């Protein structure tokens with residue numbers, strides 16, 4: 297079921313989105329060699345608490361093992377890990393890339409955003425992956441206009457990524473967001489122009505290209521949360537929550 301939001305409801309998500317953006321900005325400042333993802337998780341926990349917000353990820357049910365709800369405030373995925381990484385005490389190293397996926401629930405409304413950060417100086421391939429994935433996010437957002445279809449949005453992601461020689465993830469999707477973290481519609485990272493559901497004013501969607509340098513096959517790590525590339529090659533993930541308006545897409549997860 298697709299839930300269209302009113303301007304008042306979008307304003308609520310905008311407030312949550314600002315909290316998310318502020319949290320990711322604090323994390324960006326803290327990312328450096330020697331810092332652990334658990335320390336970054338603590339920064340997020342403190343900032344959400346300061347605003348009276350909670351994490352929609354903490355305690356999220358595990359579809360592989362019901363006894364293992366998500367233990368982190370944020371998801372932290374390093375290098376070949378692409379999504380749903382569990383924060384841990386391992387220090388980040390110079391040259392790593394780390395994706396922090398952060399959500400906030402404030403007064404019942406959720407916003408969701410992710411960014412892949414460079415840890416110190418990264419090599420040219422890692423930097424190119426970050427640049428391509430960020431570009432893919434903004435091209436994906438630009439396609440989220442009234443009258444376009446979900447296939448147009450998906451193709452925007454896929455075409456940018458594949459033109460750069462990389463692959464998009466096949467088994468994870470962009471999603472509606474609002475009162476719940478994952479709502480309809482689901483939008484794949486790949487698709488065909490002109491296909492799928494027509495986009496309407498008032499849809500709020502977390503658009504999230506996930507990009508792999510190598511093959512698009514992924515694997516689940518033994519913690520039963522972290523998803524990594526099956527060939528061990530680098531991955532990146534950028535996400536914004538947007539609203540579809542008469543004036544085009546509006547990014548809600550910004551300061």
Ligand code: MG
Nearest residue numbers: 397408409410
């Ligand atoms: Mg997210």
Ligand code: MG
Nearest residue numbers: 408502504535
């Ligand atoms: Mg998301």
